Amino acid sequence: MGPFLFNLFAVFSVVCAAGVVLNKNAVNAALCLLLSLVGVAGLFVSLEAYLLAFLLLLVYAGAIVALFLFIVMLLDTKGDARPTLHKLPLLARVMAFALVGAGVGSFVVRGQLESPDLSRTPALGASLKLYAYQLFTTYLLPVQILGFLLLVAMLGVIVLSKKFDGLDDIK
Numbered sequence: 001m002g003p004f005l006f007n008l009f010a011v012f013s014v015v016c017a018a019g020v021v022l023n024k025n026a027v028n029a030a031l032c033l034l035l036s037l038v039g040v041a042g043l044f045v046s047l048e049a050y051l052l053a054f055l056l057l058l059v060y061a062g063a064i065v066a067l068f069l070f071i072v073m074l075l076d077t078k079g080d081a082r083p084t085l086h087k088l089p090l091l092a093r094v095m096a097f098a099l100v101g102a103g104v105g106s107f108v109v110r111g112q113l114e115s116p117d118l119s120r121t122p123a124l125g126a127s128l129k130l131y132a133y134q135l136f137t138t139y140l141l142p143v144q145i146l147g148f149l150l151l152v153a154m155l156g157v158i159v160l161s162k163k164f165d166g167l168d169d170i171k
Contacts, residue, residue, distance in 0.1 A: 006046045013039030026072040026161065030065055037061040051131065064150060068157060075161040 016039055019032035037060050044053035135143065 002046060006043065009039050009042035009046060013043065026157075027069065030068045030072055033068070034061055034065045037065065051128070067154065071154065071157050072161060075158065 013036050016032045016036035020029045020036060023029035023032060037056060041053040041056045041061070044050070044056060
């Protein structure tokens, strides 16, 4: 039952993440983000990482998505007509699809990743004290980078939802 649930949560997360990208309505995209985060929390539970699942639901799904929904609803965004494709965004899309295709192709060619030998690795996340020590020493930089990226994403939501009537509003 374990691999089935893992695959189910993985497919659910990917489908909801695609819903975030493809939705025109910002509120629906934020709700798809919430569902995607719930799917990732389900992946953590199936991997027996209960603390990470709880923190993901509490911090990201509970606070960050609620903040995004509040900002989006406060700014009253509406789905506009899709803009015409210019050369640079089209090139960026083609390059992104090529990179994803290369990643999937290399995964198919090389096969599955080898699982590590868990009998020789110490249980660093077994207690909360050791987990917190690792979080605030070894993984401090990635946590701060993620916090900065969330700040930039929040500012991006604000900037993208502001409507400009002309070039006079930009100045």
